[in-house]
Amino acid sequence: EVQLVESGGGLVQPGDSLTLSCVASGFAFRSYSMLWVRQAPGGGLEWVSSMSSSGSDTRDKHYAASVKGRFTISRNNSGNTLYLRLNSLTADDTAIYYCAKWGNGAYIHSWGQGTRVTVSS
Amino acid sequence: QSALTQPRSVSGSPGQSVTISCTGTSSDVGRYNFVSWYQQHPVRGPKLLIYDVSQRPSGVPDRFSGSKSGNTASLTISGLQADDEADYHCCSYTGPYWLFGGGTRLTVL
Numbered sequence: 371e372v373q374l375v376e377s378g379g380g381l382v383q384p385g386d387s388l389t390l391s392c393v394a395s396g397f398a399f400r401s402y403s404m405l406w407v408r409q410a411p412g413g414g415l416e417w418v419s420s421m422s423s424s425g426s427d428t429r430d431k432h433y434a435a436s437v438k439g440r441f442t443i444s445r446n447n448s449g450n451t452l453y454l455r456l457n458s459l460t461a462d463d464t465a466i467y468y469c470a471k472w473g474n475g476a477y478i479h480s481w482g483q484g485t486r487v488t489v490s491s
Numbered sequence: 492q493s494a495l496t497q498p499r500s501v502s503g504s505p506g507q508s509v510t511i512s513c514t515g516t517s518s519d520v521g522r523y524n525f526v527s528w529y530q531q532h533p534v535r536g537p538k539l540l541i542y543d544v545s546q547r548p549s550g551v552p553d554r555f556s557g558s559k560s561g562n563t564a565s566l567t568i569s570g571l572q573a574d575d576e577a578d579y580h581c582c583s584y585t586g587p588y589w590l591f592g593g594g595t596r597l598t599v600l
Binding site: 374405407414420432434473475478480483484 | 539582592
């Protein structure tokens, strides 16, 4: 069974930084592209970032316009862990952040339970 | 790229059918058959329901079906059950970007 467990969220001030982690199990992590998707309070889902299985090239990483230049996605295949570094946080970044496994096609196969990030002074 | 458009809410009685629409443009929904749908119960992560417009993953009941016409995709849930009460999100992949709708709250009366 696929399991994705996020951690690292919390309450931070505007301008602060944070690193989210997602530990994966139940599948061959190193073989799958992965994503981060967020959900603002009372809102819909918003794609944040995605990266290929190897992530060895910057062209293998993609970001939404709203976070490009501030967020960085990375992964450790030997540790089955996906990361998201969040810099220069603003109130608009307040959301639940979900780690997700790319399916064998253009869809998201599995999602974690999410980790909450709140940006407030 | 703008988010896809979904109705904020729909409702139906047990046993009835409901359809949730998802409208995009000729650059996303209308161009590719990469539309997927996700069900989300409160305080839980989303779950894949439909992919590639109309394909069901194993384990998803055939009460859930998907279709597309032009720039609008649709999710139909037949034989409504109490446990179907949840939020439903559509998604269009337009490599390398993923576009989501605003989500639709389904209430089972």
